[in-house]
Structures are given as structure tokens and as C-alpha cells.
Amino acid sequence: MVIVMSPDAADSALRTVVSTVEEAGGSAFVSRGVTRTIVGVVAGESVLAALEVEGLPGVAEVVRITSPYKLVSHENHLRTSTVHVRGVPIGPDSVTLIAGPCAVETPEQTLEAALMARRAGAALLRGGAYKPRTSPYAFQGLGVDGLKILADVRTETGLPVVTEIVDPADVDVVAEYADMLQVGTRNMQNFALLQAVGAVGKPVLLKRGLTATYEEWLMAAEYIAQRGNLDIVLCERGVRSFESAIRNMLDVSAVPMVHQLSHLPVLIDPSHAAGRRELVVPLARAAIGVGADGLLIDVHPHPEVAKCDGPQALHGADLDELETAVRTLPPALGKTLTPAP
Structure with missing residues (x-):
């Protein structure tokens, strides 16, 4: 799973997302690009299925990715990055x-x-x-x-x-x-x-x-x-x-x-x-x-x-x-x- 943060998301919103993932039993990896910040989530299927982050402040999109490379996958970002x-x-x-x-x-x-x-x-x-x-x-x-x-x-x-x-x-x-x-x-x-x-x-x-x-x-x-x-x-x-x-x-x-x-x-x-x-x-x-x-x-x-x-x-x-x-x-x-x- 990849959680895409809004461009104007506050640092506190990012911390909330990370803590929510970790409290649910998953691992969160924050990656910052020039134009956006994303949170990669690694967890078992049961944790991912129960994880509810779509409504959290600062979250723009949640993408469930099937490829083994989550953060660099085309599923994560449909247009080639610059x-x-x-x-x-x-x-x-x-x-x-x-x-x-x-x-x-x-x-x-x-x-x-x-x-x-x-x-x-x-x-x-x-x-x-x-x-x-x-x-x-x-x-x-x-x-x-x-x-x-x-x-x-x-x-x-x-x-x-x-x-x-x-x-x-x-x-x-x-x-x-x-x-x-x-x-x-x-x-x-x-x-x-x-x-x-x-x-x-x-x-x-x-x-x-x-x-x-x-x-x-x-x-x-x-x-x-x-x-x-x-x-x-x-x-x-x-x-x-x-x-x-x-x-x-x-x-x-x-x-x-x-x-x-x-x-x-x-x-x-x-x-x-x-x-x-x-x-x-x-x-x-x-x-x-x-x-x-x-x-x-x-x-x-x-x-x-x-x-x-x-x-x-x-x-x-x-x-x-x-x-x-x-x-x-x-x-x-x-x-x-x-x-x-």
C-alpha cells in the first residue's frame, strides 16, 4: 500500500499517518520527492485490509499496489516523474x-x-x-x-x-x-x-x-x-x-x-x-x-x-x-x- 500525502499536508498530519500505520501493526516508510510525499506501507494482508487512513488529514490518495516494488511502481504514479x-x-x-x-x-x-x-x-x-x-x-x-x-x-x-x-x-x-x-x-x-x-x-x-x-x-x-x-x-x-x-x-x-x-x-x-x-x-x-x-x-x-x-x-x-x-x-x-x- 502507498499513501500519497497532499502537497500542503502539515508535518503533524504525516506523523499521524505514520503512527496510525504502526499502531495497526504495519511498517511505514516515508519518501519525499520534489512535488509530493508518500508513505509506503508494509504489512500483512489482514492489517492492510483493516487499515483505515483515507479520511485522515493530509491524505490525498491511497493506492493498493500488487507489484513487489511499491514506491517506484507505475501503479503508484501513472505519469513518468520528473x-x-x-x-x-x-x-x-x-x-x-x-x-x-x-x-x-x-x-x-x-x-x-x-x-x-x-x-x-x-x-x-x-x-x-x-x-x-x-x-x-x-x-x-x-x-x-x-x-x-x-x-x-x-x-x-x-x-x-x-x-x-x-x-x-x-x-x-x-x-x-x-x-x-x-x-x-x-x-x-x-x-x-x-x-x-x-x-x-x-x-x-x-x-x-x-x-x-x-x-x-x-x-x-x-x-x-x-x-x-x-x-x-x-x-x-x-x-x-x-x-x-x-x-x-x-x-x-x-x-x-x-x-x-x-x-x-x-x-x-x-x-x-x-x-x-x-x-x-x-x-x-x-x-x-x-x-x-x-x-x-x-x-x-x-x-x-x-x-x-x-x-x-x-x-x-x-x-x-x-x-x-x-x-x-x-x-x-x-x-x-x-x-x-
Whole structure:
């Protein structure tokens, strides 16, 4: 069961709802979004059947949900939600481009990549300060120094920052510098990390695991929502397959399918799906066409010397093609390109 509070509901009304649920023998989990507050109720069928909260002050609606992911379910909210990242919307009415270097290497490289991304239509800056890599010998990121570079580049360009968090112990320091926390594919089911980012109060970008089903992905999002954070954006970045010519198989069907299952916005990351620069723009076009709410794209001023994923990073003519795609295709679907702040 999900109890939707009125936008103007007083804190005392919310406390009354929570106490009513708990006195009846259920557990109440409060989740606050930008535009509404909801209370997720977990209880046995007999408790749910007897629970009477519809008439309590501040209650706008009571929704009985059958899916295992209660808070992020489409049954809970029939229209795709809009998540705001430092004022930049990610939702159903526009296509939001998030772009930047896969890894923060130097202040100069990060600023140049950010300016390239902004010229191509990006409204948010992505950049990795902590890099979980397949090889322990590969570049692992600059850590806090990388976060400081991202914050400085945000000041210079106006682009809010999206960056990955890999350890629950680092959540507070990453949240101090970042505007949106990214949980990467390898950490999709790191439940301690999901709970930590859910409690910190910043929007979260949750990537799909390499072999995760839609339900597993949404249950991971439920962990974040259950800790009080409904500002969650999902990101499809390809799943493991038998084909060796590409890094991962991009599952474009995930966008319309997950839109049916959940109210959360869904992005596509064609860079990490393809692993090859020449495939990124075609896959980005497909993502827009299938209804993705945004794109996550790698950009680098000198990809030939990049410390991370240079072969997939866009620059030059490829970046120009991406700009053409993000500016011309969304209007054909009744959307706009989200402007930079």
C-alpha cells in the first residue's frame, strides 16, 4: 500500500499517518520527492485490509499496489516523474543530455570536455572521480581531488555535476561536491550503498546491472526509495551477451518496458554499451526514438590519450553529429532538448 500525502499536508498530519500505520501493526516508510510525499506501507494482508487512513488529514490518495516494488511502481504514479538536478529537469517532456569525460584527469581536460559537452547541448556534466575498473591496475580516479575539479568546473560552466559513488563510506563527501550521485552497473545490487545514497538527500542515477532483469533493477531502486528518496533516474547501459564485436548489447526495449512498470525516468548510456565511438551516435538516435528521457555520453578533448574509455569518447565531427541528433529528433516526438542552466 502507498499513501500519497497532499502537497500542503502539515508535518503533524504525516506523523499521524505514520503512527496510525504502526499502531495497526504495519511498517511505514516515508519518501519525499520534489512535488509530493508518500508513505509506503508494509504489512500483512489482514492489517492492510483493516487499515483505515483515507479520511485522515493530509491524505490525498491511497493506492493498493500488487507489484513487489511499491514506491517506484507505475501503479503508484501513472505519469513518468520528473527529477530535478539543481534545477535541471529529467522527465517525460524533454530529452536531457548528460555528457563529459568518463574520468576526471586534470582541471584543464575536465573544463575543456565540459565546454564541448555544453556546446553539444548538455545540461548536466558527468565525470568520474572514483572509477571502479575491471582491472585493479587500471586508472581508479582522483578521488576527492577529482570531486574538487568537478565543483570548480561547475562554477565555470554552470553545469550541475553527476558523478559515481562506489563506497558507502564516501557518500557524505561525494554528496558535498556532486549534484547527483551515480550508482554504477557493478554496484546495482550493493544494498548498503543503495541505502546510503537513499538517505543522503541527493538525486540518484541508478545504472542497470550487466545481467539484471527489469524486476531486479527496479527492486534496487526500491531500496533507494525506501530510505526516503524518490528522486531516482534509471540508466540502461547494455547487458552482457554472446556477441564479442561490441562491449555490451544495448537493450532499447528497456525504455518502453520500464516506463510501463515504473514511474521513474529512464536514460540510455550508448557510450558504455557500444564501447566504440562510431556506434554511439546511431545508438543515441535509437534511444531518443524509443522514448528515452535522456542520454549519458562520454566526451573527451583528446580521446587518444584518455586514461579511461578513450575509444568510445566523442569529439570533433562525432560530437557535432550528436548535437544534430539531440536538437532535431526530440521535437519529432513532441519533446524538447533540456536547456543548460
